[in-house]
Amino acid sequence: ERPDVGRPLLTAGHWLDVGDPDGVVLETRLARALLAQPGDTLTLPGTSRTLTVLGIADSPERRYRPGEQPGLVWAPPAAVPDPGGQVIGLRLTDPVETDYAVQRAVTVLGAGAIGQVSTWEQARAEAQGDNRLLGQVLGLFGLGALLAAGLAVHGAIGTRIRGHLRDISVLKAIGFTPGQVVRVFLLQHLAYALLGAVAAAATVQALGSRVPGRLGDAVGVWQGLPGHTVALFVVPACAVLFIGATTGLAAWRAG
Incomplete structure (x- = not known):
């Protein structure tokens, strides 16, 4: 009872x-x-x-x-x-x-x-003494770090495109339209982003659990979780989309 x-x-x-x-x-x-x-x-x-x-x-x-x-x-x-x-x-x-x-x-x-x-x-x-609050604080700092990394990527891509102003002038002089100029930079950076995302995901999947120490143990545990496969595709896809959006804004200004 x-x-x-x-x-x-x-x-x-x-x-x-x-x-x-x-x-x-x-x-x-x-x-x-x-x-x-x-x-x-x-x-x-x-x-x-x-x-x-x-x-x-x-x-x-x-x-x-x-x-x-x-x-x-x-x-x-x-x-x-x-x-x-x-x-x-x-x-x-x-x-x-x-x-x-x-x-x-x-x-x-x-x-x-x-x-x-x-x-x-x-x-x-x-x-x-539960570490749940600590995990939330670390997650908040992690989101802040990702935002800062996004701003850094945006600045780096914008600076790189501005460094090609002379090439852009040449392209326009030989008949490239602003839309074609935008597509040139967009396709170039999307290819870089896609290549890097695929390489990073493949490296984490193949060698992540072999890293010595707690990091490797954590990756090994993560690979056994139910949402592992979804995250392995969603995170790189989001990174590629973000880089594409950042490149598109900078390339539109260049165009």
Whole structure:
């Protein structure tokens, strides 16, 4: 039976269903590590049995960390007939008495029955030390860097085209129209951009995971993500389109 305090806070999907004995709810960080969403099917290691993810929920317990802290799963008894361990959450009327409650539990149940104890102070410390905000800040700086790179590309292309003013005059003198002048520069820079984008994508795909250190590890993990193939085509395509737009503006002025 569910305790009187209710159930963990769901962030996606729904809670356990009596009519679905193989349905489970995953803790948020564990679901993120498994790339699992409600409706996905998980296979128990070492068996052919599958479980269906019904929902994803937050928990005040210590969060999942590969190799250090096991993940938390809520499941009906039928889904885990022989559990290796259980997690029992207690919400105290007076949080200050946490240490006393832990001591009483160990005394009554015995030290051998309790494998690990985590308190709300530990959970709060982990939540405050979460690197999600740091990731957002780094992403914001990354967008700023991309914008600065775009302005640099625009300036470089404009300067390069202005350096050909004498050639442009010669082209016009022999009968080139302004539209033809624009197309000459546009096709030239689009060819450069397309060649560079294809070479960069091929290099990242073939050699990215072989770079020593964390960068290579990160690329290897990224290559296993579901959106890897789409990003591998979309990012170079966006770069080519941006360079084309920048070149078109500078070439139009030259024309």
